[in-house]
Structure formats: C-alpha cells, structure tokens
Amino acid sequence: MTRPELITQRLKLRIYSAQDAEEMYSHITPTLTRFMAWEPPATYEEFMENKVLWEERFLQGTDYHFVARDLQTGRYIGVVGVHRASTATPEFGVWMSEDVHGQGFGKEAVTAVFNWAKEVLQVDYFIYPAADENWASRKIAESLGGQLVSSEQKPKYMSVTYHIPV
Template sequence: MIPEIETTRMILRPFRAEDADEIWPCMTANLARYMRWEPPERAEDFEKIWRKWPMQFAEESNCIFIARKKMDHSFIGLFGIHSFKTPTPRLGLWVREELHRQGFGPEGIVSVMNWARGDYSPDYFIYPVAEENIPSRKLVESLGGKAVTTEQDPKFTLIIYHIPA
C-alpha cells in the first residue's frame, strides 16, 4: 500500500474514483498541448481512462497520485509514476492551469521520486518532455535530468530525459 505523501504545501495520494469529477474539468486543450493525450470531451470519456488506474495501482505497475493543497484540500494536479517497480520508472505530471508557475510541479515530482527511491531503489527515472515545452524541460534539467534521445510522437518531438536516482 502506498501511503500519502506530504510535502510542504501538498498531500499526494493515489487516485480514487471520487476524485474524477473534480479532475476532468481541469483537463483543457491548452493544458494538453504538450501532453501525449487529448483532453476527454466528456466525463464519460475520462471515466474510460481513470477506471484503469486503480487496477494498475493494485498490480503495482503504475500510480497516479492526486495532489491537493494541505490548507484547503483543493485539487492541484496529477503526478504519475509508471512501472515504478522497475529500474527505470517513468514520470509525468500536470498541474491545473491557474496554478502554473507556483512551484507545485517540482515540489510534487520530487516527493514522488523520493518515495520511489526509498521503496524501490531505481537506477534512474525516465521523463519524456515535448521539445517545445520549455518550462517542463527546465524542471527536468533542474532535477539533474539529461537529454538522452528523442522520439517522434504524433503531436510533437519528445525529448527523453534520464534523471539520476
């Protein structure tokens, strides 16, 4: 069982079905412009996605953490760690648009990495970033991430970073 992770300003815990109604409206086209996915058009479309998350968590393959402010429990964003029991887990995150540039991304992703380091001892983390997503590239590089290769996604070129564990 993955415990709640507390940071200075946030509580992160695995996604639960009751979180879905609050998350879906924040999945905007602008937010997803650098994501590999397109925002679901309807709540029912999002349900098809999130229904898989608890099963993946139970299988201990992926975990989607929901982040909430400690102060008022309002929704901040999602932090994912995929294949977390492998030597090279993959990271991803998104923070709701009105909370960008407030440091929630680095705070949350570092806490997820620290959890994985403590419980699973990865060799390094993989973090794919759209080439044009300069804020995310700066975040990854601030964590010691080094660009190792690129991949062509249907939407854009991805830079694949390795972050030391």
C-alpha cells in the same frame, strides 16, 4: 496495499481514488494537453474508462498516480504519475492545473514523488519525457539531475527524454 501519502510545504499527495475524478476532469483543457501525448477526453464517461485502470495498476504495483492537493484548502492542484513502476526504468508523467502554472507546484509535486519512488522502488534510473517546448517541465527534470538523452517527433510535438539518476 498501503496507499502512500506524501506531504510537502504546500501539498498533500495521495494515490488517485474515484472521488478525485470529477474535479480532475474539470481541469482538463485543450491548452493544458497541448504538451501531453493524449488528447482531452470528449466526455466524462470516456475519462472514467481509463481511471478504472489506474486503480488496477496501483493494486498490481505497476503504476502510481498521485493527486496533488493544496495542503491547507484541499484544492485540486494536479497529478504526478509513476508509470511502469515495476521495471528498472519507471517513467514520470505530470500535469498541473492551468490555474497554478508558474507557481512551482509541479516541481514540488514531482520532487516529492521522486523522493518517495527512489526509496520504495528498485530502479536503475527514471525516465522523464517532455515536449521540447515545455520548458517548465524540462526544468523539473533538470532540477532532479536529469540528463537529456534523446528526442523524437511525436504526433503532437517534438519530444525530449531525460534520464534521472537515483
């Protein structure tokens, strides 16, 4: 399977590989994950258990995890995931390194992956969940035309869900 590579004004996004793991792990913090459905892994080994699945799911065409890096320096920026990609309603997931928050990298990365996904995948619409209080993430969904459709209490936070039209 061809590994897509996306280029934006400031970013290069490519499918996750094991070479990304150590750097990704070093950017996971409790404050970063306060708005994530998952908890920070306790160890690097625990982190790596899930990453094997990322490769398998990419090869199966069910999940795509794009690692975003600075186009000029190669510095790690974050990850954008397209989950359940073989369904009519794939779901976006995104996390950007805390040191780039507020600089527009999340919007730039998600927009690039959205534009790729709507051309490559057969979908009715995309699902974009976010923590109710995560205004930066919510603005990304809204910038792509996302409409708020529901909210529900999750274990860590109140979650809202957007539908983003193709």
